Amino acid sequence: MGALEVIGESSEFFAPVATDLIDQLIGQYRGELEKVNQAADLFAGDMGGIVRYFLQGNGCDKRGYSSLRAERLFQRKGAVAALNATYWSKALALTDVLDVMPQNRRNDWHKQITEMETPEFSEDTVRPTLYGLLSARQQFLAERVDGIFHNLSGEHVTNSPRGFGKRMIIAYILDANEMTCYSRVGYIDDLRCVIAKFMGRDEPKYHASAALISTLKSCWGKWVTIDGGALRIRLYHKGTAHLEVHPDMAWRLNRILAHLHPLAIPAEFRTKPKKTLKTVPLMLRPLPFAVLETLSKKRFIAGRINTPELDMGRHYNRSENPAAWDEACRVLEGIGGTQVDSGVYRFEYAAGAVIDEIIVSGCIPDKVSHQYYATPANIAQEAIAWAGIGDRDTCLEPSAGQGALAEFMPKDRTLCVEISDLHCKVLQAKGYTVQKADFLAWGEGRSFSRVVMNPPFSDGRWQAHLAHAASMVIAGGCLVAILPDSARKSANLPGFDLSFSRTFSNEFQGTSISVVILKATKR
Incomplete structure (x- = not known):
């Protein structure tokens, strides 16, 4: 039984990449490669010494450039490596593959691009690589789970080496200056993506949790419920993030982990938790991540600026995602907003903190479970x-x-x-x-x-x-x-x-x- 069968994964693929866009990108690459080769040939000979005068005489640091020979500056190998990295970055951006790629893979690609160690950008490498990534979606799910597990903090006894528990800890979310470490926050993104898949929900983009971490800095050490009650998180000054998942989620994570490492995961971690009288937080139906992203683009208008009026259209175009726009409008009306113009909502209070609460928790109170019907x-x-x-x-x-x-x-x-x-x-x-x-x-x-x-x-x-x-x-x-x-x-x-x-x-x-x-x- 594969990871696909474990959770009933659908056979959906990524947003497609158009063939003509790949052709266009390869054509642009070849044009720039030709210019790189021409420049390298031009400055390989006596012209290299002449360029030194241009570098010195046009405002450059003489101490920095006087010893730098032009033939070294215009070496073909370094320029082609930078060109390859640039175009691989553009190629990956043609699809949503980076959004759904496991953090370990994103780290590998980021390293190759920043250190200019990418393969040659050619017809023989670009198409097979892109289509290989596009067809690996089902594999990515298992890779996400494995990556999360192997990046749990080994310094904390809360994390079990035998499987996922209800509570887990990821370290180094922040650096020594309390700045967000995006390569580590990506594992929280991975966890939220897997949980979203379990819940039949759309997946967040890979940078979604960075905004969440920024919000948590205003409530150090306090539990915050997100994603409809499926996950709780609290952040500490030292950079550790404590996460607590719903027991059903821990069980599902362990089923995938057991498929990957069948001899290493004990049976008790693969057994569905029995229902007890102990209170377990209710999981509500959260809003789609696309709606939350729509709201996040405009929350500062109502929050950081002390105004009861929020203009959605100033930072978001309905045509980008009409369904998300319309649902965001319903959310704003649900918290007391009155539409006074196209995309403009007026509140009787500064709504920023309330919108922040919705973005972090992922949902608004359900009318059925909370029996909330506003009195006319x-x-x-x-x-x-x-x-x-x-x-x-x-x-x-x-x-x-x-x-x-x-x-x-x-x-x-x-x-x-x-x-x-x-x-x-x-x-x-x-x-x-x-x-x-x-x-x-x-x-x-x-x-x-x-x-x-x-x-x-x-x-x-x-x-x-x-x-x-x-x-x-x-x-x-x-x-x-x-x-x-x-x-x-x-x-x-x-x-x-x-x-x-x-x-x-x-x-x-x-x-x-x-x-x-x-x-x-x-x-």
Whole structure:
């Protein structure tokens, strides 16, 4: 069984390279090679001594050039080596092969190009090499896994020499000056590419993790969840990156490793982990990397420049990738952006930190798993009117989302409780006081005179949220909740007087549910 069969790899190939482009490149190479040969012949004889005067008399360092003979400067061998390296670099850029090539191979090609040790750039070498790389995609997957494993830090006992564990450490991600070492960060790229393949997701480009490492420098030593929960990472000043993969991912990595080294990987590393009651982070469906790249090109406009307006079109053209553009637009609308012109979005807050959060985590809260449906403004305003908030009332919005209700409540006397990291950042950017927590596990000993809420509805969860919120309302205070219409018959809050609004139908985007507003006043 091959690595291809291990994960159900598809038979897709790289972005194709057009034959006429290779012909054109080889033609350009031959033209420049002829000029190199002419120059070498010209300066090989007496003309070499004459060139020395040009070097000395036209601003060059006399100490540096006076001893440099022109015939040495114009040697054919060195110039042809540089020419070969330049054109091999151009040839590789004709396809996306560098994006999906394992880091070990990228390191080898980079070394050959920078040290000018590439093969001759000829018809006999260019085509076989390019097509060989293009047809090696399935092999690259196994090479990535092997390269990651052999480049785990041998100095840390966290890394097992027998296989991948849930946690692993890669050293020398940063140099002594805390500058990014791209040849090492590439192994993180490889890991993310393999995980993306497991998840049936598009692969990131090979430089994607360099931006991630730069972001992690602002939160040294803290775990950051990326790629939809499939991977966590934390970075230390000394340059080590600690990575933690989902247990299912570690098992899949080890299956490929066992195929490559069948006698070296013990059985326990090749056995699928049993499901236990222990909590394992949920893996969400992350956004495509193309969408994240689209967002990353414009995040500084909303973040580094303190402005609530973001112009997508200034740094990205929709024609480059229409699907990625359209999905990025939906993401911006999902975090409160309003389109005011083609590609221009306006926010009520500085959205840079929120966009950064999306780029790093790879996803936005899923509406189904988080039950997030923004409260329409007309319902929000009516709910606040029912609450009758006075000048001295202390207010709470549980499961606040992005603050659709809090927007109409006194900001200096309102606390928002929210479970989503992303939504917490939105609320903080809008200036609200925020408590990141699961509302049902929070609030013991807290009390408020006004609670206004739009709780999750699925599986009758609104009942538990309603009862928990009611426990925090002081005597004479009131709880106002947006509930499914069926709550008229089933809502039960002992010690409260209940009243219901009219029914609102088809008001929530993405659902046809009918809702009512409940006002519960504590006796």
